[in-house]
Amino acid sequence: MQAIRSAMAAMHARSNALPPVSPAVESLVRQVIAQVADKWTMLVLEALEEHGTLRFTEVGRMVGGISQKMLTKTLREMERDGLVIRTVHPVIPPHVDYTLTELGRELSAAFCGVWVWAETYYAEVSAARKAFREREGGA
């Protein structure tokens, strides 16, 4: 974790001080973040990390509460971004497998901390919401 912290510090120092990090790169990073910081992407990522290779409907089952449309879209975008590999077996009925790439596994590892945070602090978030409601909602 300390390594990550110092890496982030370096990143900030760089983006603040040195011109070489162009706005183009900045915008690309933003774009990637915006894409990847998506509810369904995170959930699919976790399902595949946890279970390895899965079929379309299996991913849907593991994630839970996702419509076919969103599942298709999410998986396509993840394939496009190089996070998953989509393998089509040309049989009938159709059979398609999804597996994380190395890039996807790295991202999953990066998201790890957020999952742990949510598991650790969700009770505090609930408490904060309750306090907020009583403070603002009841005023």
Added chain:
Amino acid sequence: MQAIRSAMAAMHARSNALPPVSPAVESLVRQVIAQVADKWTMLVLEALEEHGTLRFTEVGRMVGGISQKMLTKTLREMERDGLVIRTVHPVIPPHVDYTLTELGRELSAAFCGVWVWAETYYAEVSAARKAFREREGGA
């Protein structure tokens, strides 16, 4: 990072094996994740982590490209979830300060890994997108 990995493994083992983790908790964690895995939340979190206490318009400037409406909404939700503290100085013209709470700083640290991932691999994501376009778009 290994510590996080094992924590995540423990989390998975728990959610798969033990009944005590109720669907209520599961849904709460999902809700928190969905809330927090938001583009603007991440960006505001980073701005405040990097610069400490900021005023409303300063946060807007640091984040860049956010409308007042979204900034208000994001900051309010973060306040509600206990991620930021909002301090109103009753003067005219109005003066409001925003600071991360400990919870917010923890979350920021957790997101660190994702920022580093994006900085490290955005070029590979670009390459993957290009390859995908040539593969599918050109077919």
Added chain:
DNA sequence: TCCTACACTCTCCTTTTGGTGCGTATGGCA
């Protein structure tokens, strides 16, 4: 012979997201 399974795609619809612009209160500055 008809039904089911799979991995979608397509259309229609509702909900959410997000932008723009206007109003506001008032102390200080020109």
Added chain:
DNA sequence: TGCCATACGCACCAAAAGGAGAGTGTAGGA
């Protein structure tokens, strides 16, 4: 006298997200 700055709230609108349900093509089972 009159305008500016701050941190919004509100109303209106466009665009995107997302859900529900129907259609598809065919091998194999009842």
